[in-house]
Amino acid sequence: MSKTVTLILVILAIALIAFNATMINFQDPFGDDSLVAWIGIIAPLCAIILLLINQGSKKISDKLK
Numbered sequence: 001m002s003k004t005v006t007l008i009l010v011i012l013a014i015a016l017i018a019f020n021a022t023m024i025n026f027q028d029p030f031g032d033d034s035l036v037a038w039i040g041i042i043a044p045l046c047a048i049i050l051l052l053i054n055q056g057s058k059k060i061s062d063k064l065k
């Protein structure tokens with residue numbers, strides 16, 4: 001996966017985080033609808049972490065070659 005693809009996926013994940021943050025009901029942040037929004041925020045955060053780990057491992061792999 002190239003840096004461009006990783007960057008595009010990270011930007012999409014950030015957009016999903018922003019969208020789901022608007023769906024949180026701040027009157028009841030842990031209610032049913034807000035719970036779905038929290039899951040929608042946590043999932044892209046995990047995806048970003050995995051993408052950054054993948055990018056870092058590719059850099060290490062390239063240095064070892």
